[in-house]
Amino acid sequence: MDDIDVPLIRNEYDIIIIGAGPAGSIAAKEAAKRGASVLMIDRRKELGAPVRCGEGLGMKHVEAMGIKLAPQAISANINGARVIAPDLKHDIVIKTPETKGYVLDRKVFDKDLAKDAGRAGSQIAVKCEAYDLISEGGRIAGVKCIHNGRRRDVRAKIVIAADGAESIMARLAGMKDAVSTLYDTDYGYEYELVNVKLQDGGRDFSDLIEIFFGKEWAPRGYTWIFPKGPDSANVGVGIGGLEKPNAIHYLHKFMLADGVKHRFENAVPVACKGGAIPVGAPVKEFCADGFMVVGTAAHQVDPIHGGGIGLAMNAGRIAGIVAAEGAADNKVDKQTLDRYKKEWYDAEWSKFNKRLMLRKVLEKLSDEDLNAIIGNLSSEDIDKTLGGDFKPVVEKVLLKRPQLLKVLSALLNF
Amino acid sequence: MAVKIDHSKCIYCGACVATCPYLALRLNEVYVEVFPDKCVECGLCTKACPTGCMSLPEKK
Numbered sequence: 001m002d003d004i005d006v007p008l009i010r011n012e013y014d015i016i017i018i019g020a021g022p023a024g025s026i027a028a029k030e031a032a033k034r035g036a037s038v039l040m041i042d043r044r045k046e047l048g049a050p051v052r053c054g055e056g057l058g059m060k061h062v063e064a065m066g067i068k069l070a071p072q073a074i075s076a077n078i079n080g081a082r083v084i085a086p087d088l089k090h091d092i093v094i095k096t097p098e099t100k101g102y103v104l105d106r107k108v109f110d111k112d113l114a115k116d117a118g119r120a121g122s123q124i125a126v127k128c129e130a131y132d133l134i135s136e137g138g139r140i141a142g143v144k145c146i147h148n149g150r151r152r153d154v155r156a157k158i159v160i161a162a163d164g165a166e167s168i169m170a171r172l173a174g175m176k177d178a179v180s181t182l183y184d185t186d187y188g189y190e191y192e193l194v195n196v197k198l199q200d201g202g203r204d205f206s207d208l209i210e211i212f213f214g215k216e217w218a219p220r221g222y223t224w225i226f227p228k229g230p231d232s233a234n235v236g237v238g239i240g241g242l243e244k245p246n247a248i249h250y251l252h253k254f255m256l257a258d259g260v261k262h263r264f265e266n267a268v269p270v271a272c273k274g275g276a277i278p279v280g281a282p283v284k285e286f287c288a289d290g291f292m293v294v295g296t297a298a299h300q301v302d303p304i305h306g307g308g309i310g311l312a313m314n315a316g317r318i319a320g321i322v323a324a325e326g327a328a329d330n331k332v333d334k335q336t337l338d339r340y341k342k343e344w345y346d347a348e349w350s351k352f353n354k355r356l357m358l359r360k361v362l363e364k365l366s367d368e369d370l371n372a373i374i375g376n377l378s379s380e381d382i383d384k385t386l387g388g389d390f391k392p393v394v395e396k397v398l399l400k401r402p403q404l405l406k407v408l409s410a411l412l413n414f
Numbered sequence: 415m416a417v418k419i420d421h422s423k424c425i426y427c428g429a430c431v432a433t434c435p436y437l438a439l440r441l442n443e444v445y446v447e448v449f450p451d452k453c454v455e456c457g458l459c460t461k462a463c464p465t466g467c468m469s470l471p472e473k474k
Contacts, residue, residue: 044443052427129442165432166441180432182461187429189464241433247464274427274464 009125009147009154013039014327016143016156017122018130018169020047020114023295023312023319024162026065028117028124030320036327038122039154040114041145043129048110052275054190054226054234054307056209057109058101061310065317067116073108076227079207083374083382086214086367088259090375093208096383103209103226103234104309133159133172139289139332140173157332158323160292162316165276167297170283175293177283182241184280184299186221186306189247190236192271197263198227206230211305213374214367217254219243221279221306235264238277238306240363247274277306281356286319286344287337294319300344303352303359304386311348318343354388357410364407373397415471416453417460419446423467430459430468 015031017024020042028040055075062069080095118124127148134142134153142155161169170178198206210225217223220240227233237251255264278299286298294300295312302311322340326332365373377393385393390411398405416438428441438452439459460468 050426127443164428166428167432168437168440171437179435180429180462182433182458185433185462187462187464241462244461246466248466272425274425274429276427276429276432276462278432 009039009123009152011153012142012155013037013123014156015039015158015160015323016041016154017160017162018042018143019162019164019295019297020044020117020124020126021110021162021164021295021312022113022309023297023316024160025110025113025117026313026316027160027162027294027320027323028122029113029120030317031324031327032117032121034321034324034328036324038117039125039156040117040122041125041128041130041143041147043127045127046111047114047126048107050273051106051271052188052273053106053309054224054236055104055106055228056101056226056305056307057104057309058098058307060097060100061313062102064310065313067113069102069104070108070112073105073112074102075105075229076103077207078102078209078227080209082205082208082210084210084212085371085374086212086216087371088212088257090371092374092377092379092382094379094382096379098383098386099209103228130163130169133169133291140291156290157327157330158290158292158337160294160319160323161297162294162312164296165278167283167293167299170293170297173288173291173293175283175285175288178293178297178299180241180276180278181280184278185241186238186277186279187241187247188221188236188238188273188275188277188306189251190234190273191251191269192228192232192273193235193264193267193269194232195266195268196225196231196233196235197265198225198230198233200263212254212260213362213370216367217257218250220363223251223254232270235267236273238279277301277308279303279306279359282352286341287334289334290332292319292323292337292340300348303355304362314347315340315344318347351388354390355386358385358390361407361411365404369401369404372401376400415455416448416450417455417457418469418471419448420467420469421445423465425465427464429462429464433458433462
């Protein structure tokens with residue numbers, strides 16, 4: 001009995017994708033659609049779980065991917081963002097096309113994306129853990145995995161690593177910067193809570209994601225309240241890796257803080273989650289011979305809000321297309337595959353780079369600076385800043401706080 | 415010796431795995447596993463851990 005082979009898995013594919021999150025599933029779908037033979041593997045027994053994410057996703061990313069969200073995949077519709085100053089008093093509400101989106105139910109969302117990949121013709125193996133890469137003549141030629149307890153070597157022309165923040169596969173492929181460093185990573189802890197008050201002081205925040213800044217609450221990161229329904233929310237924090245003691249400490253401190261604690265009076269958790277959030281630059285190389293890395297594994301995560309789903313899906317889409325074409329032409333060298341890196345940079349880098357710069361500046365602002373700034377900016381100001389047009393806001397801030405000239409000049413010279 | 419994990423606090427999020435430069439940690443489906451032969455007790459994972467569940471063995 002033990003020797004009966006696990007059905008449905010062959011020994012060779014055009015493309016193997018490791019990790020069935022958003023990046024992996026979109027890559028699998030796009031590659032399979034183009035006729036490549038694709039196997040997507042995941043160590044988990046159920047795709048989508050466990051969740052380790054705030055679950056926010058901008059509407060523009062959904063539209064760009066041409067995917068249709070099932071009603072069950074949406075926990076809450078979001079019309080804007082509320083940014084709260086460290087004093088927990090001053091705030092700005094931003095409602096623009098950019099801030100429209102969803103708080104997802106990732107368990108449903110991820111599984112639906114994987115189903116789409118399966119429908120497009122990709123094979124999927126769950127309970128299948130990659131533990132090493134097969135290298136041959138300097139190129140990656142497949143994956144060593146354990147599937148339902150059986151060790152298997154599965155060969156492929158191209159391996160796409162979509163294994164998330166741990167990014168083990170990219171590191172095994174020699175990409176040393178795929179490790180998360182304390183300096184360039186935020187570490188997060190989050191509760192999914194019920195009985196959260198999403199209304200406060202006569203205002204309704206149930207269609208807003210709320211973002212709290214301040215060294216007291218989230219040094220080198222931020223605290224969030226993302227609605228999951230009329231009375232429930234993901235409430236979490238990400239802090240810089242060099243901060244002490246740890247994320248859970250800051251989340252509990254926030255939930256007990258005057259100014260917000262009345263909103264959590266009766267709150268009870270139904271889940272706790274955590275994780276590493278790479279918030280520095282993406283990894284230097286996206287490709288090697290026969291190998292590509294996508295999504296959070298490639299540190300393709302927004303440096304300001306730490307969101308990764310949108311960037312991951314676009315990377316998966318581009319990588320899936322490039323891989324399918326490379327496999328069809330039997331051209332899987334780094335130079336050919338690097339078209340993925342070029343197209344991703346063309347699409348994302350100008351905005352990404354500005355956000356890296358903005359993050360560096362934000363980190364230098366004191367709580368007093370933030371209290372003064374957030375109290376004085378309008379929704380349009382923030383919209384412009386997030387879009388990379390720094391000048392009008394910098395000028396406005398400098399009028400109030402001229403002492404920030406040195407810190408903010410980085411943005412003016414950009 | 416190697417880093418110690420308090421499994422009563424660990425939420426198996428993998429933050430330590432992402433941060434370990436030595437690939438001495440692994441997140442399997444149920445828990446975080448330490449490979450003692452790879453761990454050099456550098457302590458990076460103890461700083462990364464969001465719940466504070468990791469600790470270095472006491473120096474003798």
